Amino acid sequence: MAFRVAIIGTGHVAHLHANxxxxxxxxxxxxxxxxxxxxxxAFQKEYGIPNTYRDYRTMLDSEGPDVVSVCVWPHLHPEITVTAAGTHSVKGIICEKPLALTLPAMNEMITTCRQRGIALGVGHQLRHQARVRAVRELISSGAFGAVRRVWAVCGSGDLMSNTIHTIDLVHFFCDDRQVKRVLAQVDPGDGAYRFGHPVERTSVAYALIPEEGGIPDVRICVESANCWSQGYHYITIECVDGTIEINRPGSPPVVAKGWRSTGEELKEMGEEPDPSTLAVRDLLDAVEHHREPVSNGITGYKAVEFILAMYQSALKRSIVELPLSVDTPDPLRHFFHWDGVIRGGRGTAFSTTGAVTTTGKIS
Ligand SMILES: NC(=O)c1ccc[n+]([C@@H]2O[C@H](COP(=O)([O-])OP(=O)(O)OC[C@H]3O[C@@H](n4cnc5c(N)ncnc54)[C@H](O)[C@@H]3O)[C@@H](O)[C@H]2O)c1
Incomplete structure (x- = not known):
C-alpha cells in the first residue's frame, strides 16, 4: 500500500522528510x-509534487492524506498536529522536534492522537542511526552491566534545537526510564531567538534516575553548547563492567572498553543508512501494525520536559523534581521573561530559509 503523504512547511527539514x-x-x-x-x-519543482497549498486546513480537507509531516517552527506544532489528528483520513503524523514548547500543548497532542488511534512520531531520527542502535544493543546485551553514569555533550546549538537530540539519546540509552531530578544552570545569553523563541547561550545539567526495582540509579550530566568540552552528541556511558563511548571527536563512532580486559571493541559501522529514512519507515510500519513508533509522543515529551526542568531549576536555583506538574508556570517564558511573541532578531540567522516567515504568539 502506498501511503498518501502531505508535508506542512517546506523549509530546511522538510527535505529530509521528502527524501x-x-x-x-x-x-x-x-x-x-x-x-x-x-x-x-521550489520544493514542488524539486520533488514533482502534484498539489500545493498555502493553508494547511484547506489541504487536509481537500487531500485527505494518510500521513502528515509537521515541519514548521515549534510554536505551530500543537495547533497543526491536533488539527491533522482531527482529520478523518489521517493515520500517522511525524511532528518535528521539539514536540512543543509547553507541557499542556504536548499533553493535548499526545492525548488527541491516542484517542483517534493515530501513530505520533517525533523527529528524533537519531534513535535510528546505526551507531546509536549499536550502543543500545551493547547496553541491552548486558555485556557491560548496568548503566551507572552518562556524560553527554552537545557542543553546538541550543537546548530546544540541538541538545534536545542529545537528551533524547541519553533517555534512549537509559531505556527511557523517568529522570526524577534535575539541577541545572543556564546562561541566558544576549537575547538570541531561534525558530521564533528565545534561546540560551550555554547550560549544564546534572540529573538523576533513581534506583528502581533492583535496577541501579543513573547519574547524568548534560553539557550544552559552548561549554568547554568538544563534541556533538558525544556521550560516554559508564557501566558496572566497562564504558561505551559514542561520537568521541577523532575516534571511531563507537568505542567500548571492558574493565576486566585491556581490549577495546570498535564497532565497525560501514555505510550508515540515513536515519530519517529509517524513522519514516518505522512510522509507516507503526501505522500498519498499530503500535507506537520508536520515537513517539512520550519520548518526545520527556526530552522537552528535561529542558523545561533545566530552565525551572536555573530559575529557582534549586533541584527540580520530575515529572513536572502540567500546571508548572511555563518555565521557558519565565526564565527568559519572554512575552510569548514569536520573533526573528538574531534568530533569523539560524533559520535556514532566511527571513522570518512566521509570526504569532504562543498561548
Ligand atoms: N530533526 C532534525 O534533525 C531537524 C533539523 C532541522 C530542523 N528541525 C525542526 O524542524 C522544524 C522546522 O525547522 P526548519 O529548519 O525546517 O525551519 P525553516 O524556517 O527552514 O522552515 C519552516 C517552513 O515553515 C513554513 N511555514 C511557516 N508557517 C507556516 C504555516 N502556518 N503553514 C505552512 N507553512 C508554514 C515557512 O514558510 C518555512 O518555509 C523546527 O521545529 C526545527 O527544530 C529538525
Whole structure:
C-alpha cells in the first residue's frame, strides 16, 4: 500500500522528510503546504509534487492524506498536529522536534492522537542511526552491566534545537526510564531567538534516575553548547563492567572498553543508512501494525520536559523534581521573561530559509 503523504512547511527539514518518504518505497507525497510561495514552488519543482497549498486546513480537507509531516517552527506544532489528528483520513503524523514548547500543548497532542488511534512520531531520527542502535544493543546485551553514569555533550546549538537530540539519546540509552531530578544552570545569553523563541547561550545539567526495582540509579550530566568540552552528541556511558563511548571527536563512532580486559571493541559501522529514512519507515510500519513508533509522543515529551526542568531549576536555583506538574508556570517564558511573541532578531540567522516567515504568539 502506498501511503498518501502531505508535508506542512517546506523549509530546511522538510527535505529530509521528502527524501525519506521517497526512499521508503511505501509512500507518495501528494501535497505540500507553505505560506511562503517561493519556497513552496521550489520544493514542488524539486520533488514533482502534484498539489500545493498555502493553508494547511484547506489541504487536509481537500487531500485527505494518510500521513502528515509537521515541519514548521515549534510554536505551530500543537495547533497543526491536533488539527491533522482531527482529520478523518489521517493515520500517522511525524511532528518535528521539539514536540512543543509547553507541557499542556504536548499533553493535548499526545492525548488527541491516542484517542483517534493515530501513530505520533517525533523527529528524533537519531534513535535510528546505526551507531546509536549499536550502543543500545551493547547496553541491552548486558555485556557491560548496568548503566551507572552518562556524560553527554552537545557542543553546538541550543537546548530546544540541538541538545534536545542529545537528551533524547541519553533517555534512549537509559531505556527511557523517568529522570526524577534535575539541577541545572543556564546562561541566558544576549537575547538570541531561534525558530521564533528565545534561546540560551550555554547550560549544564546534572540529573538523576533513581534506583528502581533492583535496577541501579543513573547519574547524568548534560553539557550544552559552548561549554568547554568538544563534541556533538558525544556521550560516554559508564557501566558496572566497562564504558561505551559514542561520537568521541577523532575516534571511531563507537568505542567500548571492558574493565576486566585491556581490549577495546570498535564497532565497525560501514555505510550508515540515513536515519530519517529509517524513522519514516518505522512510522509507516507503526501505522500498519498499530503500535507506537520508536520515537513517539512520550519520548518526545520527556526530552522537552528535561529542558523545561533545566530552565525551572536555573530559575529557582534549586533541584527540580520530575515529572513536572502540567500546571508548572511555563518555565521557558519565565526564565527568559519572554512575552510569548514569536520573533526573528538574531534568530533569523539560524533559520535556514532566511527571513522570518512566521509570526504569532504562543498561548
Ligand atoms: N530533526 C532534525 O534533525 C531537524 C533539523 C532541522 C530542523 N528541525 C525542526 O524542524 C522544524 C522546522 O525547522 P526548519 O529548519 O525546517 O525551519 P525553516 O524556517 O527552514 O522552515 C519552516 C517552513 O515553515 C513554513 N511555514 C511557516 N508557517 C507556516 C504555516 N502556518 N503553514 C505552512 N507553512 C508554514 C515557512 O514558510 C518555512 O518555509 C523546527 O521545529 C526545527 O527544530 C529538525
Amino acid at each position: 525519506a518518504y521517497r526512499a521508503s518505497g511505501k509512500a507518495e507525497i501528494v501535497a505540500i503546504v507553505d505560506i511562503n510561495d517561493e519556497i513552496r514552488a
